[in-house]
Amino acid sequence: MILQIEKQKNCIVVKINSEKLDSLIAPDLKAELVNINADGSKNIIIDMSDTRYCDSSGLSAILVGNRLCKQSGGALVITGIKEPVRKLILISQLDNILNTADSVEEGISKFAQA
Numbered sequence: 001m002i003l004q005i006e007k008q009k010n011c012i013v014v015k016i017n018s019e020k021l022d023s024l025i026a027p028d029l030k031a032e033l034v035n036i037n038a039d040g041s042k043n044i045i046i047d048m049s050d051t052r053y054c055d056s057s058g059l060s061a062i063l064v065g066n067r068l069c070k071q072s073g074g075a076l077v078i079t080g081i082k083e084p085v086r087k088l089i090l091i092s093q094l095d096n097i098l099n100t101a102d103s104v105e106e107g108i109s110k111f112a113q114a
Helices: 026-038 056-071 083-091 104-113
Strands: 003-007 012-016 043-047 075-079 099-101
Touching: 003 026, 012 026, 026 043, 026 056, 043 056, 043 104, 056 075, 075 104, 099 104
Parallel strands: 012 043, 043 075, 075 099
Antiparallel strands: 003 012
C-alpha cells in the first residue's frame, strides 16, 4: 500500500510509503486528495517522511491538494520533508505557498490553532 490514509481528530493524514513521489505515484496521490476533499475533509496532512525524491508530477499533485483545501476553507500541510525534496520546493519557489511542519503531530497542531 503506497498511500496510507488515516483520519485524525481534525484532519486526514496521507502517508506516502515510497522513497519516490514521481509520475508513477503522483496520479494516485492526486486522485486520493480529490476524493478526500470531495468527501468534505478540508484539512489534509501529507506525510513525506519516507520520501527522498519528488519530481514535477509529485509537486503538481501536492499543489492540486493545496488548492482544493484552500478553496474549501482548509489547509494542506506537508510533514517529514527530506532535504532533497525541501531543495526542490525552494528551487520551485513554493516555500511561500506550501505549509510545512517537521512532524505529523506538529501539522495537526497547526489545524488546532486555525
